[in-house]
Each structure stands twice: as structure tokens, then as C-alpha cells.
Amino acid sequence: MDKHDLQDKAKVHKLVKSYGSILNEKLTATEEEQITKFVLAQKIDPSNTFHLIKLWSMFR
Structure with a gap:
């Protein structure tokens, strides 16, 4: 994963869905x-x- 992945809305959305599932959190759309x-607004590198x-x- 690199900076570009964390600025790609589709990739971030996929990660959010994956982590929600892993943590057994039912997130609404x-x-x-x-x-x-x-996440996109943080401009994380x-x-x-x-x-x-x-x-x-x-997040801790």
C-alpha cells in the first residue's frame, strides 16, 4: 500500500468495508x-x- 492507495476513494472504501466485516461491525452505507x-481528508502517506x-x- 502506498500514498496513492490511501487517496483512491474506491480502494479506501473497500478497506473500510473489509475492516468493518473483520471487526464484525455493521456499518450503514x-x-x-x-x-x-x-480517511481521504487525512492525506496519509x-x-x-x-x-x-x-x-x-x-485510533488507539
Whole structure:
């Protein structure tokens, strides 16, 4: 996965659906869309250590 994957709406949406399923969370279509928009808005670069730390702190 690279920065471009985390800025690709279709790929992020697929990840959101997958993680929701893995965590046994039943997300509505609206919730999936909101989470997808949130992730895209973060402009996360997985090769940037600061971004990874920021991401980790948001979800722990």
C-alpha cells in the first residue's frame, strides 16, 4: 500500500468495508461513506513516519 492507495476513494472504501466485516461491525452505507471521506481528508502517506504516528494516535 502506498500514498496513492490511501487517496483512491474506491480502494479506501473497500478497506473500510473489509475492516468493518473483520471487526464484525455493521456499518450503514452513510457510515462507510463518512469514514471513507475522513480517511481521504487525512492525506496519509504510509512512508512518512510522522503520518503513521498521527494515524496510530487517532485510533488507539
